[in-house]
Amino acid sequence: MAAYTEEEQTEDYLFKIVLIGDSAVGKSNLLSRFARNEFFPNSKSTIGVEFQTQRIEIDGKEIKAQIWDTAGQERFRAVTSAYYRGAVGALIVYDVSRRRTFDSVGRWLNELQTHSDMNVVTILIGNKTDLKNGREVSTDEGKTLAEAQGLFFLETSALDSSNVTTAFHTVVREIYNILTKKVFLSQEHKKQDPTWMANGKTIVLQEDAGEPDSQPKKAGCCSS
Numbered sequence: 455m456a457a458y459t460e461e462e463q464t465e466d467y468l469f470k471i472v473l474i475g476d477s478a479v480g481k482s483n484l485l486s487r488f489a490r491n492e493f494f495p496n497s498k499s500t501i502g503v504e505f506q507t508q509r510i511e512i513d514g515k516e517i518k519a520q521i522w523d524t525a526g527q528e529r530f531r532a533v534t535s536a537y538y539r540g541a542v543g544a545l546i547v548y549d550v551s552r553r554r555t556f557d558s559v560g561r562w563l564n565e566l567q568t569h570s571d572m573n574v575v576t577i578l579i580g581n582k583t584d585l586k587n588g589r590e591v592s593t594d595e596g597k598t599l600a601e602a603q604g605l606f607f608l609e610t611s612a613l614d615s616s617n618v619t620t621a622f623h624t625v626v627r628e629i630y631n632i633l634t635k636k637v638f639l640s641q642e643h644k645k646q647d648p649t650w651m652a653n654g655k656t657i658v659l660q661e662d663a664g665e666p667d668s669q670p671k672k673a674g675c676c677s678s
């Protein structure tokens with residue numbers, strides 16, 4: 455593990471980003487849509503931890519986004535602290551057609567804050583916007599919660615692909631911006647907490663794919 459300060463930046467970057475949210479909200483399908491442009495209509499619950507590494511180019515620099523995915527359901531989850539260790543970005547996902555999953559967002563935010571030792575760039579994702587008739591959570595409700603918590607916000611559909619790439623790119627771009635000190639504060643964060651990222655905290659990046667302590671892993675490398 456390495457801590458990069460302003461002076462020590464290397465050419466390439468590896469950002470660990472975690473996917474969290476209740477079971478069946480579509481975390482694994484958002485990842486497979488983003489990484490391989492695949493969607494599975496009948497996917498099973500994730501067991502343990504999987505991750506994909508996706509290359510993204512920003513300002514001529516190669517960023518490796520290492521995106522971690524685990525089960526929303528407690529009994530299938532990997533050791534929590536190992537999952538969050540070294541994460542610099544997070545997507546908290548709920549299902550716009552199941553209000554219960556939206557009600558859980560606070561709990562996921564707490565868990566993220568408990569287990570991460572730094573400010574993690576976090577985006578709230580309302581997934582499954584294709585289920586137009588089954589919607590239980592409005593766009594405004596999602597937006598309001600995100601604003602209250604100082605999070606980015608997007609609605610997505612892993613099924614029809616809408617906003618999936620944008621969601622991951624938003625997180626990666628913001629981490630990159632913070633790291634390169636191009637912007638200290640996003641507008642969203644500025645509104646909520648003027649001290650956010652301006653308090654001298656070091657961003658910690660993992661050099662290697664830190665493995666979960668006792669769970670199976672699946673690493674996949676994908677096209678850029």
Ligand SMILES: Nc1nc2c(ncn2[C@@H]2O[C@H](COP(=O)(O)OP(=O)(O)OP(=O)(O)O)[C@@H](O)[C@H]2O)c(=O)[nH]1
Nearest residue numbers: 477478479480481482483495499500526611612613
């Ligand atoms: N209509 C619709 N269905 C989706 C979408 N994303 C995922 N699904 C479906 O929702 C179910 C659960 O998706 P997963 O990606 O496995 O959910 P998960 O959040 O990874 O679930 P866990 O691994 O149990 O935490 C599957 O049947 C998917 O096909 C979407 O955008 N629209």
Ligand SMILES: [Mg+2]
Nearest residue numbers: 481482499500
């Ligand atoms: Mg899953």
